[in-house]
Amino acid sequence: MNDERRQKLEQTTRYDPAEVEGRVFSEWVEGGYFHPEAEGSPEHNFSVAIPPPNVTGALHMGHALNGSMQDALVRMNRMRGRNALWILGTDHAGIATQSVVEKELKKEGKSRHDLGREAFVERVWEWKAEYGSRIVEQYKRLGASCDYERERFTLDEGYVTAVYRVFKQLYDKGYIYRDNYMVNWDPGSHSAISDLEVENKEVEDTLYSIDYPVADSDRVLTVATVRPETMLGDTAVAVNPSDERYGDLVGQFCELPLVGRRLPIIADEHVDPEFGTGALKITPGHDPNDFEIGRKHGLEELVVIGPDGRLTAEAGERFAGLTAAEAQEAVVAALREEGRLRAEEPYVHSVPFSHRSGERIEPLISLQWFCRMDELAGPAIAAVESDEVRIAPGQWKRVYLDWMREIRPWCVSRQLWWGHRIPVWYCDPCEETIVAESTPQGCGACGGELRQEEDVLDTWFSSAIWPFATLGWPAETPELRAFYPTSFLTTAREILFLWVARMIMMGIEFPGAIPFRDVYVHSVIQARDGRRMSKSLGTGIDPLDEISVHGADALRFGLLAMSSTQDVRFSDAKVEQGRDMTNKLWNASRLILLNAAEVEPAPRPLHVEDRWILSRLERTIASVTEKLETYDFAHAVQEAYSFFWRDLCDWYLEIVKPRLYDGEEEVSATLLHVLERLLALLHPTMPFVTEEIWSFHPARRGHLVVHAFPVADQSRFDDAAEADVEDGIALTQRLRAWRDLAGVPAGAMLVALIDGVEPPEFVARLSRFEFDGVGAEPVASVGPVRVLASEQLDAAAVAERLDKRREELRDEVERAERKLGNEGFVAKAPVEVVEEERGKLERYRAELAELA
RNA sequence: GGGCGCGUAGCUCAGUGGGAGAGCGCUCGCUUCACACGCGAGAGGUCGCUGGUUCGAAACCAGCCGUGCCCACCA
8 A cells, every 4th residue: 555545545534425435346357357258058157147127218216226246146156156148228118118118209289190210210310329228327326336338228220130039930830820819008108008007996987777678578688887888889698597587588688778789698608696686787899808709609798998098989879989988978979869777886996007008908909919828838837846946935837837837819919100110021912821931022912012010029028038049149159158047137026027027937938947946035125104116106216316325335235134035114214224334334444454564464373362253254154144145134234234343342342442552463464364255255345345445455456346255264163253252242341330320420430350260451451441450349240240349339329220231130030940840841842941040040149149 | 906024122133833032222330461342140021912723822813903025917
């Protein structure tokens, strides 16, 4: 350390993350530490594919937690000398990105249709070029050690190749097909969306009961509906086959009010005889259940509501052109007028909404592309059942399996412009359909001109191949050979089905191997009040703000410390605890670095406390490592905290200060050794402050980011030293407490004698006692310490203190006696437990006798 | 309707069969030569309720109450 550096260390009494983080991060990037060569095998390397954030996105707490966990593991494995790759990139996020640019256009008074498809897509690319890297920059603020040189985008050139290859192969296998089918139509984004993008919410509607007259009879069938406007598309009325009330009507017809259409009365198991009158109107065009029933019975599928949410000509000229809401009003009015409305009552039920746009889903029949999932699901189920892919915590494994076993076809087409345009071409003259990986020259059959499918693929279709497409698949790249399968994936549970399940299926189908070994489903960080963190609710907490105020290490520590398997509320206190820790790390390091003699770091124990701290250090290394390896980040960081704060700072540093100030070589070497190992241990979770401190460490040969990760040295475990020092600490605390309660001034030195074995030297010093007192009368006992009378002591306060202690001891003795007096306990409890209890009882009795 | 969680100190949370813990907050005392983002000492809990298993339950089982999430096509 030169004079300038030493001066900086001396003068900086407070750790300043803002001054450190940018500088240190640049050093890492310039050092190329985050960019591994594509060498070695996946078994020896360590790789993680980041859950690609949306290009439109800003870093939120979920990313920050997720990133802190991934970075901890990537850094730990990099320090272990493994080739560690953290793949970074962003997702084109079809609907989200398209909406952002459409909003921009709207400010200019234009719509995407004014621009036309090509110009609009061009415009989105421009937007992406300008704003799309924001979130990547934010990951850097967090300290994420991603490979920024290998950044990918789900719409970049190579990625499109991979997506088209996948589509074509699934099509050739017969999994992908086109069909007219009931889909979730999102009127907000004007597109079909998948089941997984639908969110059910409780809504209060009105349940209308409507009389449908039975043809050639004076009977009526009363049906109930919350959407009377859909009756215009009714093509049947159904009853349960076992329902005796209607048995004679099955096969007959009734007449649809307002329209006059003859509706067959059919029998279907799906109808619940208990609900309402037990008669169900069937609208195959606008209700998923009715659609199923309609297909089963070969009913006509009338479309009376169009994709624009307005009634179609099919609904009759009286209603055509109205919005669904207007039509509902008109239909109800007309029914009332005709005396067909039997009842209206408030009705609470759950209704599907678009997760994307928030609008109420309009179930529609439309021509879409689907992917059959059964065949893909089989091996993906087996992989998880056999723990080839391990999902933790355990309950999520079952959730995954349950969902996979019930998997349904996936609607993969979206009526958007921004995304992977589906690689299908149609030849209108000869009605040929061509699926190809690249644009065909013309129709092979008739040579005619081709027209590409207008729809794009669901964004999740491209994210499903993320772990291997990012490594260059379908080309056989060195990256793919070195880093696939990846090692680890961490994710929020909300995308377990949307993303994780699909990656497993695609990984097995295409590269032919699972995409990752371990999946860890992390907790959700809620707002401080327990609500969801969300921008629209105004409950979001910006990780960048936290980093600006407290530093990235503080936020990382806080998030890891508060994370667990259950959802937790964001805790400012935990981030502040992390901030305090960075500051204290800095200051404890200053104490060591500025005072240590010039020696090589090495364990050189002279006293019991030296053996103790070395033992505690190695045990902490073992334990923290084990917890990181099992994704128990919360306990990992809190245990490291507790070793550092309590063992090292509160006790060891206080104990050895005099030796350190004396320039003793042994303690200097030991402290430098402890500091080196501690910095390395903490680096994966608190990378900035540890790297910065390391830059002042005399043993530094290179950056800490590639320093060896410590391996616990079990030969330093020392039960005897730990017991002796822990006893000394306990005695010190009792003496301090005794002083406090007896009202002794903090600075006063007391005199005492030791009865029996001398405790470690530090006990007297840290409790401000002199154990060589002579001549005076003993006034109290604290363990083996006989406190002697002196002018510092107030006799009344001492007496009160003694009374209190006697009271405590009597309680303890009584408790232990009661327990040992229980025959069941003595007979059935393990011997060690009983022996331990006997030992306690003896000690309490002895101390009580002393005080009597 | 099915499934999964949670209910422990004022707050946020650990703790899964042998004497209730952490961080923050609170009280008292410290300008002790690394750190007041600090140091020392404290106060504070019938572990949601009821029953059961056990020598022993915050922990295991059952029921109840409260609360959160996921899945599901009863109009």
